[in-house]
Amino acid sequence: EPEVTQTPSHQVTQMGQEVILRCVPISNHLYFYWYRQILGQKVEFLVSFYNNEISEKSEIFDDQFSVERPDGSNFTLKIRSTKLEDSAMYFCASWDGGSAGPQHFGDGTRLSIL
């Protein structure tokens, strides 16, 4: 079964540094998403991306965040200047655009900010 893959599985970064999280969505999917889950809390929507542009973003997704699809396969999330509160699991998801279809999630990147 095709799957969404994410790298790295764990990223440790000093506060204030830039970090890039990478995702390879399922190949025929059209919509791409980033979610995050702070330890012990619920999964929260960050951003959706379609047709090479952001289609929706949450309040969490401020100017420190950006997304990009640099080629036909990768989808990245960049955090420009990390803060302690950015420590979380970050999940990438993709959707084929079919009606009422579920999203498929990658196994996540654990981001730890020191």
Next chain:
Amino acid sequence: RKEVEQDPGPFNVPEGATVAFNCTYSNSASQSFFWYRQDCRKEPKLLMSVYSSGNEDGRFTAQLNRASQYISLLIRDSKLSDSATYLCVVNIGGGNKLVFGAGTILRVKS
């Protein structure tokens, strides 16, 4: 009011038991509904979509009541491997943004 509300549990049940989880959502414009399962520190995995007519997949039955904005999940003949957090998830809007409940913890014991 929370967008998606679930009883956090935990539900502690013996193997073989039947257990039911409930969920309510606040946005009447919600279009599609799912139950995901999440194991500790892992990604959410789709358990099943939820349809207006109700649907069943093996030991799992999901129901949707749009009028009451209520979703349920019934697990029959619980197995040890069913132990996980069950996430009620609602799709809002054409872009398929997912809104998650905080999850209900299930512990199945032998």
